[in-house]
Amino acid sequence: xxxxxxxxxxLSRKRLKMTRERRVILEQVLAARGHFGVDDLQEILRKxxxxxxxxxxxxxxxxxVESGLVHKLxxxxxxxxxxxxxxxxxxxxxxxxxxxxxxxxxSREIERLQDRVCRRKxxxxxxxxxxxxxxxxxxxGRRGPRAGGPDPQAHRV
Amino acid sequence: xxxxxxxxxxLSRKRLKMTRERRVILEQVLAARGHFGVDDLQEILRKxxxxxxxxxxxxxxxxxVESGLVHKLxxxxxxxxxxxxxxxxxxxxxxxxxxxxxxxxxSREIERLQDRVCRRKxxxxxxxxxxxxxxxxxxxGRRGPRAGGPDPQAHRV
DNA sequence: ACAGATACTGCAACTCAGTCTCAATTATCG
DNA sequence: CGATAATTGAGACTGAGTTGCAGTATCTGT
Numbered sequence: 001x002x003x004x005x006x007x008x009x010x011l012s013r014k015r016l017k018m019t020r021e022r023r024v025i026l027e028q029v030l031a032a033r034g035h036f037g038v039d040d041l042q043e044i045l046r047k048x049x050x051x052x053x054x055x056x057x058x059x060x061x062x063x064x065v066e067s068g069l070v071h072k073l074x075x076x077x078x079x080x081x082x083x084x085x086x087x088x089x090x091x092x093x094x095x096x097x098x099x100x101x102x103x104x105x106x107s108r109e110i111e112r113l114q115d116r117v118c119r120r121k122x123x124x125x126x127x128x129x130x131x132x133x134x135x136x137x138x139x140x141g142r143r144g145p146r147a148g149g150p151d152p153q154a155h156r157v
Numbered sequence: 158x159x160x161x162x163x164x165x166x167x168l169s170r171k172r173l174k175m176t177r178e179r180r181v182i183l184e185q186v187l188a189a190r191g192h193f194g195v196d197d198l199q200e201i202l203r204k205x206x207x208x209x210x211x212x213x214x215x216x217x218x219x220x221x222v223e224s225g226l227v228h229k230l231x232x233x234x235x236x237x238x239x240x241x242x243x244x245x246x247x248x249x250x251x252x253x254x255x256x257x258x259x260x261x262x263x264s265r266e267i268e269r270l271q272d273r274v275c276r277r278k279x280x281x282x283x284x285x286x287x288x289x290x291x292x293x294x295x296x297x298g299r300r301g302p303r304a305g306g307p308d309p310q311a312h313r314v
Numbered sequence: 315a316c317a318g319a320t321a322c323t324g325c326a327a328c329t330c331a332g333t334c335t336c337a338a339t340t341a342t343c344g
Numbered sequence: 345c346g347a348t349a350a351t352t353g354a355g356a357c358t359g360a361g362t363t364g365c366a367g368t369a370t371c372t373g374t
Contacts, residue, residue, distance in 0.1 A: 234332080
């Protein structure tokens with residue numbers, strides 16, 4: 001099913017409306033080819049010649065997430081980032097504490113073990129976040145091997 | 158090495174001072190037997206007859222984290238929770254979206270796979286967060302099987 | 315033990331992401 | 345075509361966390 005149709009379907013099932021703003025947001029979000037924050041998105045929209053208030057972005061993004069078209073990443077300090085999920089399958093992220101780069105990874109095996117843990121604990125999983133912090137190839141080299149000490153536990157990102 | 162001594166060591170290596178406030182915070186944090194937020198901690202301290210300003214809590218907790226005595230959990234919407242880590246080994250968390258309960262789990266196998274992924278991506282890991290969202294045994298039952306639809310993606314916690 | 319250097323504390327003002335209220339607007343259903 | 349209910353933008357607001365400042369406490373060297 002086409003993304004726009006899928007969103008339209010989601011909206012109508014919830015008795016919500018397909019407004020100009022939602023259409024434009026959807027369009028630009030799907031065109032984005034990376035991870036973006038709310039302010040980034042507003043900038044993208046502005047460049048595309050549209051104005052949408054921050055309030056509307058904050059109101060629309062959860063719908064895109066809930067309809068499965070977009071995925072939300074919770075970064076440190078409550079900074080949320082989003083990424084389009086159309087035609088992609090689930091993956092998790094590594095975040096470089098030096099340059100902020102986000103590297104995607106996926107592991108069927110980890111997912112499988114995760115399911116097993118949930119079954120064992122009688123926990124009904126609806127979603128998960130698996131984020132690895134550290135330094136990417138380039139940054140680890142520049143900092144020198146084994147530098148840094150203990151994990152600053154996402155004081156940055 | 159005893160926790161207090163370890164913290165003292167950490168402080169002196171960083172040319173920081175062991176103040177009354179830090180001593181009291183350390184003491185109460187180590188005595189806590191669960192996950193707590195900053196306000197919880199202030200309440201705990203108050204009940205123990207100590208007054209420490211929120212600012213000092215916010216200034217001290219990162220030191221406890223960096224010295225490895227305490228672990229920080231990043232929950233949704235930037236709400237941080239902490240847990241003492243003395244004499245415990247690493248574990249991850251399941252968070253019930255209904256009642257807020259935090260269930261701990263650990264899996265050597267997942268950790269191993271995680272290391273492997275990092276090696277493959279040439280990523281130098283300093284830490285990670287693996288959080289599973291969903292409904293605990295009790296709450297899943299009360300909500301009825303298969304209720305809820307897609308992951309609300311940590312709009313709650 | 316003392317003094318000087320330096321870090322720490324509490325307070326209150328501030329930041330920043332995100333939420334909410336409200337009046338005006340607009341999509342949708344019959 | 346209306347009526348009805350959802351949506352929008354603006355700006356006020358919230359809540360977690362941070363920061364500048366003036367006074368205070370710890371630590372270091374002697």
